[in-house]
Amino acid sequence: MSEKAKVSAVGLTKKFDDLLVLDNISFDIAKGEFVCIVGPTGCGKTTFLNILSKIWPATSGELLIDGEKADPKKHNIAFAFQESSAFPWLTVEQNIRFGMEQKNLPKEIINERTEQMLELLELKEARNYFPRQISASMESRVVIGRSFALHPDLLLMDEPYAQLDIEFRYHLEDAVLKLSKMTGSTVIFVTHNIEEAVYLAERCIVLTNKPTTVKTIEKIDLPYPRDICSKEFTDIRDRITDYIKWW
Ligand SMILES: Nc1ncnc2c1ncn2[C@@H]1O[C@H](COP(=O)(O)OP(=O)(O)OP(=O)(O)O)[C@@H](O)[C@H]1O
Ligand SMILES: [Mg+2]
Numbered sequence: 053m054s055e056k057a058k059v060s061a062v063g064l065t066k067k068f069d070d071l072l073v074l075d076n077i078s079f080d081i082a083k084g085e086f087v088c089i090v091g092p093t094g095c096g097k098t099t100f101l102n103i104l105s106k107i108w109p110a111t112s113g114e115l116l117i118d119g120e121k122a123d124p125k126k127h128n129i130a131f132a133f134q135e136s137s138a139f140p141w142l143t144v145e146q147n148i149r150f151g152m153e154q155k156n157l158p159k160e161i162i163n164e165r166t167e168q169m170l171e172l173l174e175l176k177e178a179r180n181y182f183p184r185q186i187s188a189s190m191e192s193r194v195v196i197g198r199s200f201a202l203h204p205d206l207l208l209m210d211e212p213y214a215q216l217d218i219e220f221r222y223h224l225e226d227a228v229l230k231l232s233k234m235t236g237s238t239v240i241f242v243t244h245n246i247e248e249a250v251y252l253a254e255r256c257i258v259l260t261n262k263p264t265t266v267k268t269i270e271k272i273d274l275p276y277p278r279d280i281c282s283k284e285f286t287d288i289r290d291r292i293t294d295y296i297k298w299w
Pocket of ligand 1: 073096100
């Protein structure tokens with residue numbers, strides 16, 4: 053484990069009864085890094101996030117945050133999962149304020165960050181609407197705003213836009229990149245979509261089929277915003293696709 057690692061998987065192994073899912077996985081994620089995890093369906097991506105966030109025990113090995121056993125009570129972790137939705141009984145603005153109010157942050161900070169999120173995520177006009185009155189893409193932005201407003205140390209995202217169409221996705225991804233730089237949060241973003249991973253990640257961890265190991269870790273050294281038509285971009289995308297070939 054390196055000194056500055058935010059997250060370290062050390063020989064991480066997870067079994068469900070006889071089913072070996074994660075098989076002796078080791079890697080480090082640096083503080084402030086934006087990492088994507090890609091891998092075939094059922095290889096254990098969500099399981100990995102669950103061990104980080106919900107105190108699911110590992111079968112063996114360790115998953116550490118700042119060198120200590122992952123503990124959601126101690127570590128400042130936020131989530132945006134595919135099934136995440138805005139709270140239906142709160143307005144857009146109240147949704148964004150919610151987590152900060154739960155944490156009893158000072159009122160001025162809550163006000164300032166709320167305005168910043170509404171502005172950056174283009175939700176100002178919708179601030180007084182309830183989730184049922186807005187589109188799916190706007191609701192995804194509310195979930196993202198609610199997560200980033202907490203300035204989490206670690207933000208876990210599990211296919212947060214799987215149900216959105218491609219045009220909205222790029223828009224949201226740009227917002228996520230901007231927010232991650234602004235808050236300095238370490239982001240772990242799980243996706244099936246290799247193009248999305250290459251668009252977002254500083255490093256992309258590619259997993260194999262079960263029993264799952266790390267196939268490769270690609271460093272993606274392209275400036276943001278990335279040009280998805282450039283040769284550098286498509287070369288990396290194609291290389292990762294070759295590693296996986298699960299279709
Ligand atoms: N609570 C559980 N009990 C038993 N088996 C489980 C449990 N949770 C997950 N599994 C199994 O572990 C494996 C990994 O599941 P997981 O949901 O982590 O995969 P994933 O990589 O997130 O897949 P997807 O890309 O489809 O979201 C699967 O074979 C799944 O059936
Ligand atoms: Mg999953």
